[in-house]
Amino acid sequence: METANNLSKIHGYNSKANISHDMPVRKWIYSWLLDPTVPGNYQKSIDRWIAILIITNLIVLLFEHVPAIYEPNKVLFHAFDVFSVAIFTVEYFLRLYLAPEDHEFKGKGYSHLRYIFSPFALIDFMAVAPFYLQAFIPVDLRMLRFLRLLRILKLFRVLIPAIKQFVIANKGRTFRKKVHALIFPSPYGGALQGMFDNFIVLWVVISVVAVVLESVQSIHYHLNLQFIILDAVAVGVFTLEYNMRLFCCVEEPRYQGEIMGRFKQGGETTAIIDLLAIVPFYLEAFLHHLFDLRFLRVFRLLRLLKLTRYTGATKTLTQVIVREWPVLAASAFVMMLLVVLTASLGYLFEHEAQPDKFENIPQSIYWAVITLASVGYGDISPVTPMGRIMTIVLALLGIGIFAIPAALLSSAFSDQLRIERETLRDEVYHMLADGTISEHEADKINAEAKRLHLSEDEVKRMIDKAKRERELKDDVSTLPIHKIAATPEHAVEHFKFMLSQIRQLGIMADAEKFQAAAVKNDRLTSTEMALWQQIQGKSAPPG
DSSP, X not given: OHHHHHHXXXXXXXXXXXXXXXXXXXXXXXXXXXXXXXXXXXXXXXXXXXXXXXXXXXXXXXXXXXXXXXXXGHHHHHHHHHHHHHHHHHHHHHHXXXXXXXXXXXXXXXXXXXXXXXXXXXXXXXXXXXXXHTTTSOOOHHHHHHHHGGGGGGGHHHHHHHHHHHHHHTTTOOHHHHHHHHHSXXXXXXXXXXXXXXXXXXXXXXXXXXXXXXXXXXXXXHSHHHHHHHHHHHHHHHHHHHHHHHHHGGXXXXXXXXTHHHHHHHTSHHHHHHHHTTHHHHHHHHHTTTSOOGGXXXXXXXXXXXXXXXXXXXXXXXXXXXXXXXXXXXXXHHHHHHHHHHHHHHHHHHTTTOTTTSSSHHHXXXXXXXXXXXXXXXXXXXXXXXXXXXXXXXXXXXXXXTXXXXXXXXXXXXXXXXXXXXXXXXXXXXXXXXSOOOHHHHHHHHHHHHHTTOOHHHHHHHHHHHHHHHHHHHOGGGSOHHHHHHSHHHHHHHHHHHHHHHHHHHHHSOHHHHHHHXXXXXXXXXXHHHHHHHHTTSSOOOO
């Protein structure tokens, strides 16, 4: 049972819940929609979409405070609010109806009443009550918007169980180890560590979108204050994350040492990106009276690079470049040689006709790259017959020469993914050596499957194939006799297998005809015949 539960945690394995249709309707609905103990049901998906709807409500509420955006789109804002309230209302009454099946209230009297006065139910009620309240009682619009902020409390339904799980998993551990479990992937992080990563990713996306929209003058005019507050909050979040990583990184084996470990972590590419994501804000805040540092704001887009920590694609691409570097370097050398040669010929043929555009060879390099890359902006083009002929030849050459690095990277990237997927399959094979997959091993398979972009069916096929290979290996009867003899355990099992085969032969064969054939021409000696009869249980062992 434990192995099945662990396998069900793996992305794509046993993805469909095994729920009987014979159970009562209420229990059946609860098992499919809200039961957190049933693997493969819709409980996690429902929680995820409800959380997305809550966050979207907060963003919409922010824009409602901007008259230039809210006034022309009142109808859309109201429609979204009605939709949100409808979803939250359905969720509330669904949980109320299914309360007798909830593990918290099951087996207790007045399950529905107990649910109504439970903390989560009160939060769910307050999330929709302001909307219905305004239908009966005149409520100031500003007060109504404030009450709608209570919807954020619904996130605690997902957050609190993760916190409880985190506390139990880290009981007795030091504060630094707990911070490490929250920041770095480990068996102690659980769902809370994944939520922390998603929280950082969300703020990266919000921050970058804000920087992009801030460059639009009409939007910046109306949302200037909101952009300032948003940037300050984002920098606060990223600063806290950066300091937490430096504080707890020494718990990682590769960052051993109180001082040198932190220096090593701070010198890595991802840490430098984290630092560059917050430095422009502090430089502009503290040095604006000395220098005009507004140009540093564009460097806030570097926050987008923080997302590289949460995807394995960049790691795979780096491995590909390192592995194929000799071939890529040779290709780059050929391209540079061709660019310089093309620029020199362009200068030779076009300088007299267009001295302003082909003033010198360095200036001609721009035209050469544009031509060989088949971009052709048209701002610089040859006018002489020889220059045009050369351009045609070089454009055709460029199609092949400049395509070499792209083809190399594409092929090597696919090959690297194949190697890493085969490595994962081998790891799954070794994990099944004891016949079970532990919870830690299931989490590792799940993380690697996501990093390698494996679909649900691919993960299931990989595990099934590893199981079949392990079963074939365990079948010693298929091995050569010298390999069987090399392992005493295998030799014993093979001996038992052979005895069972002899017994089956004695049961299936005609006893009289077998004995006649054995005696004829002394095919079996008296000792062999006595052994045969002993195995069949027909006589005592020979003396």
